[in-house]
Amino acid sequence: MTDSIPLTQSRNGPARDPGAKWTGFLLSLAFPGAGQLYARDPSCLLWFAGVAIIVSGLGSIGWLGAVIFFLFQLASAEHAKRTLERADVNSGHGFPVRHVVIHDGSVGNRIDIHSRFHIAAPLPEVWKRISNVHEFLCVDPFHTRITTLGPMNEAGTKLILHHCVFGLRFPRFGRMLYWHEGRGYAFSDISRHGNRRGFPHVFFFDIEPGRNDSTILHIRVRGRWTATWMPRPLRRLWLHYVVREHDRLLTRVQHPTNPRPHHPIGVTS
Amino acid sequence: MKPPPDIKPVASAEPWHCIRCRRPLDRSTKACTSCHWPFDPNEPSSYLPRAPMPTKTLYATVIVVIAVIIGFMIYAVLWQQYVYLGLALFAAVPAVVGIFLGFFLEMRWFVFLTLGCVTVSSLVLMLIFTSIEGLFCGLLLGLIFLGPVIAGIIIGAVVCVIVRKRSIKNSNVTLILILVVCMPFCLGFVEDRIYTVMEPVTVLTTADIDATPEQVWEHIVFYEETTQSRTWLLKIGLPAPVAVRGERNAAGDLAKCVYNKGYIVKKMTRVDYGRVLAFDVVEQSIHFERDISLIDGSFRLEPIGPARTRVYLTTRYISHIRPTWLWGPSERAVIHALHTHVLEAIRLNIKGDPASAADTPTPPPKQER
DSSP states (O other): OGGGSOSEEEEEOSSSSTTHHHHHHHHHHHSTTHHHHHTTOTHHHHHHHHHHHHHHHHGGGTHHHHHHHHHHHHHHHHHHHHHHHHTTGGGSOOOOEEEEEEEEOOBTTEEEEEEEEEESSOHHHHHHHHHOHHHHTTSSSSEEEEEEESOTTSTTOEEEEEEEETTEEEEEEEEEEEEETTTEEEEEEBBTTBTTSSOOEEEEEEEEEOSTTOEEEEEEEEEEOOOTTSOHHHHHHHHHHHHHHHHHHHHOOBTTTBOOOSSOOEEEO | OOOOTTSOOOOSSSOOEETTTOOBOOTTSSBOTTTOOBOOTTOGGGEESSOOOOHHHHHHHHHHHHHHHHHHHHHHHHHHHOSSBOHIIIIIHHHHHHHHHHHHOOOOHHHHHHHHHHHHHHHHHHHHHTTSSOHHHHHHHHHHHHHHHHHHHHHHHHHHHHHHHTTOOHHHHHHHHHHHHHHHHHHHHHHHHHOOOOOOEEEEEEEEESSOHHHHHHTOOOGGGOOSOOOHHHHHHSOOEEEEEEOOSSTTOEEEEEETTEEEEEEEEEEETTTEEEEEEEEEESSOTTTEEEEEEEEEEEEEETTEEEEEEEEEEEEOBSOHHHHHHHHHHHHHHHHHHHHHHHHHHHHHOTTOOOOSOOOOOEEEO
């Protein structure tokens, strides 16, 4: 399957404009409803009405009103982001996931987060999906495009991982660490400043057969947290947000064939 | 076949740059000569087709934005939290912003100065647009903030040098930065506890008008009733007057002066025809309540010649913002400008009235405290 892929390949992720969701996010953060308007979603009217109600009603509360309005802005921004993501819901990137378990085994600055997806699909089908790295790796909160500088099914192939975070676009770099045909692969994701800055980490994607023709997908992120100035609770909050976003994108609902996960996402640590 | 929309043809004239180290690429090779990262001439996403934005510029922009947001948030919280405003707000907040810039940026002094000005301007604009400060106070704040910001930049740069030389742990640096951010709150707390209500300030302006006291009395107007164009200081320093409702013929009369941003209710306390018109400000809602409280005011007329009257225009107020030496001159300047405007209106009214005999030019008003 991978033989037909040229040596150098790059492709956009599932979104038509990879940065569009962040544009919507920032617009709604600046003014609730603006991102929804950008997404041409009628819910923008509700957000605008909400702004009017909050501004007219909470002005007298003082700083508490400002805090409530800020939370309203955040909620609107997240909704706008998801609205723009939903535009691609039929592009075929979600998995029919039955159950997701996240295990956080991080100790100190060593990050080790493991997500286990129980997918109601046979292993070859799942492998077909995840082996298409140019599309599968873009089902991520921040990855917008993957460029492989060599055959992707070979260890050592260099990768350029184009990121877009809150509208800021930058590339990160890595190598394919291993490629086990039909079983999984791993690659590194390192800042251009080297492996001592910008959260160097490795992604492991491995699959194994489950019961009743299902598949278990293991996604493991191991790396070193370099922003040591950041308070640990904040770091933990951020990492969990990113992991949950990643899992949400992987398991997002595809009507009508992909039902919602049967169980809520659970976290163990 | 047309290429996909994300792969655009690259202009050949511009030099390509390495996507990793951002140095110019030699197109005849397959990898960057500096960092050895490969690129594919047929794959535009494997190199930078044009010169990238300098990382330092991007980093500085991000730091300035964060500094402005931090400064704005601290200012807004302090402004809401504490009644008596002082050094915490006008010195500590800009100093924190400066320390943040000085600590995280490494620039030449004139670049620092420029960044300091940009930061102060952005912070002031945010304060004005969010209606925390008015235009006049915002402009003054811009000038006041510059000094503490520059001092903060110097402190931040010195702390940065010390941290590097002594290899202080990152966790300790975080603690230092948290303490720096807490500094305005601590200072604000102390100021709020030690400050009490200040003594009222009296601003007096006098003018000699060529008319009898009775003629002047007939043409007395409040600031809100004047029709001539206001000076720039009044335009940016005070809300625009809209109308006056009510009477001022006898003691106890109420006059409601309406502005574009609120109103003031004046209660007449003494009405002696041709001599004194005094009033108390019984209600004030013109967006300055956190800065000053108006107490009272009066017009006092004193004959100094057969057809010449000296008008004493007085305003008393209590200032809530400190330090007095910093804000006092600007407060008095605005009130003197207001008095001058009112006296000029009285003079113009007398001139325009055919019944008034006096039409000779008179000297400008004298300002006294």
